[in-house]
Amino acid sequence: MLLKVDQVYVIKQKYEQYVEFMEKNYRPNFTYADFAPQFTAEFYDPDQWADIFKAAGAQYIVLTSKHHEGFTMWPSKYAWNWNAVDTGPNRDLLGDLAKSIRNRTDIKFGVYHSLFEWFNPLFLADKESNFTQKAFPGAKTIPELYELVNEYQPEVIWSDGSIAAPSSDYWGSKDFIAWLYNDSPVKDTVVTNDRWGPDASCAHGDFFTCQDRYNPGVLLPHKWENCMTIDSKSWGYRREAVLADILSMDDLTKTMAETISCGGNLLMNVGPTHDGRIVPIFEERLRQMGEWLGINGEAIYSSKPWSHQNDTLTSGVWYTQRDGAVFAIVLDWPESDVLQLGAVTLAADSKVFMLGCQDPLKWSQPADGPLHVAFPDLTQVTSRWAWVLKMDGATPVSGEENRL
Numbered sequence: 001m002l003l004k005v006d007q008v009y010v011i012k013q014k015y016e017q018y019v020e021f022m023e024k025n026y027r028p029n030f031t032y033a034d035f036a037p038q039f040t041a042e043f044y045d046p047d048q049w050a051d052i053f054k055a056a057g058a059q060y061i062v063l064t065s066k067h068h069e070g071f072t073m074w075p076s077k078y079a080w081n082w083n084a085v086d087t088g089p090n091r092d093l094l095g096d097l098a099k100s101i102r103n104r105t106d107i108k109f110g111v112y113h114s115l116f117e118w119f120n121p122l123f124l125a126d127k128e129s130n131f132t133q134k135a136f137p138g139a140k141t142i143p144e145l146y147e148l149v150n151e152y153q154p155e156v157i158w159s160d161g162s163i164a165a166p167s168s169d170y171w172g173s174k175d176f177i178a179w180l181y182n183d184s185p186v187k188d189t190v191v192t193n194d195r196w197g198p199d200a201s202c203a204h205g206d207f208f209t210c211q212d213r214y215n216p217g218v219l220l221p222h223k224w225e226n227c228m229t230i231d232s233k234s235w236g237y238r239r240e241a242v243l244a245d246i247l248s249m250d251d252l253t254k255t256m257a258e259t260i261s262c263g264g265n266l267l268m269n270v271g272p273t274h275d276g277r278i279v280p281i282f283e284e285r286l287r288q289m290g291e292w293l294g295i296n297g298e299a300i301y302s303s304k305p306w307s308h309q310n311d312t313l314t315s316g317v318w319y320t321q322r323d324g325a326v327f328a329i330v331l332d333w334p335e336s337d338v339l340q341l342g343a344v345t346l347a348a349d350s351k352v353f354m355l356g357c358q359d360p361l362k363w364s365q366p367a368d369g370p371l372h373v374a375f376p377d378l379t380q381v382t383s384r385w386a387w388v389l390k391m392d393g394a395t396p397v398s399g400e401e402n403r404l
Contacts, residue, residue, distance in 0.1 A: 041274070050097070050100040050104045057290040062112050074148070089276070111154045115141050115165075123136040149186060159173075171197055193206070193225065207222075208220070215228075215264075217258060217262060219305050230268055257386065261318035292386070296387075296388040311341055326390075338374055341371040347395075350393030351392055355387075357382070373389060
């Protein structure tokens with residue numbers, strides 16, 4: 001399970017329900033390391049994963065190559081006996097997925113990598129010295145990153161955990177980034193996020209992640225990403241999860257519309273099982289998102305924010321633009337089958353289409369009044385969960401930028 005970094009400083013706190021669970025289900029003195037042999041991945045099929053991600057309409061994926069416990073999903077020489085080849089699956093999980101993604105899809109392959117490790121004695125010693133000692137990054141974190149880039153050539157590097165130390169100077173981030181963009185084998189293709197030090201967060205990087213589930217609801221001047229979870233309560237797989245914990249497609253299309261309209265990318269997290277499966281509820285959501293994008297992707301892929309992000313009159317309407325057309329992503333089917341838009345003015349010869357429908361829609365707009373668009377009969381509609389209007393000849397009604 002991915003934990004927020006601010007929990008690092010209370011990691012020794014004992015939560016009664018977890019202590020009780022361990023006492024009931026595991027032998028005395030069972031350690032964290034004892035979980036590794038139970039991570040078997042016997043059903044791990046990277047070709048199947050690649051096919052699911054392709055069906056989801058993904059443009060890039062990010063695999064957790066190493067999280068805060070330090071266990072690497074590739075045979076790192078800097079994680080002896082604490083990696084997926086030396087123990088547990090006995091397999092290069094990262095390398096196998098990279099091959100499948102590149103052989104079967106056009107998806108960009110990325111890796112998540114944690115800069116710090118909960119249990120590493122070098123990091124704990126550095127922390128004890130108030131980070132005046134800097135043994136851990138040079139011995140572990142930075143060599144691992146060089147190894148990842150040279151061996152697997154990821155096109156996205158998603159760094160995390162940097163706020164466990166006071167600045168990027170401790171991590172050696174600047175030197176690594178300089179090499180990455182100037183001399184590495186991916187210097188012309190790679191992009192990175194902003195989590196390379198507390199001083200870099202939401203300030204430096206090809207795209208900003210700022211904080212988990214970041215969704216500002218306003219247009220930002222720099223590219224950003226909303227990294228969120230389909231399981232609303234966890235970054236990992238939970239055996240105790242119930243259906244109500246899983247975001248619905250209505251939830252996901254809403255998040256997609258808000259994010260894209262404000263200039264962000266959406267990174268949807270699913271947690272695989274210890275035996276290497278993407279469970280059916282997660283697969284269903286991914287494939288449903290791909291179904292929706294298969295109809296409405298014109299409003300998402302290569303789109304840009306419009307002058308208005310959401311509508312000034314009707315809630316649940318978000319805008320994008322592409323190739324001269326304006327798109328309205330409508331989250332709720334309008335009452336009486338007529339949608340009113342307060343942010344758009346159409347030219348007299350403009351046409352309005354619903355993506356997935358062949359015939360243009362009827363519309364009217366009185367002078368200085370809202371735009372009225374008549375929705376088609378449901379028998380003609382192919383999209384589910386949210387509907388997208390494509391409008392040519394659209395200009396914005398003057399007014400302030402919109403907010404959530």
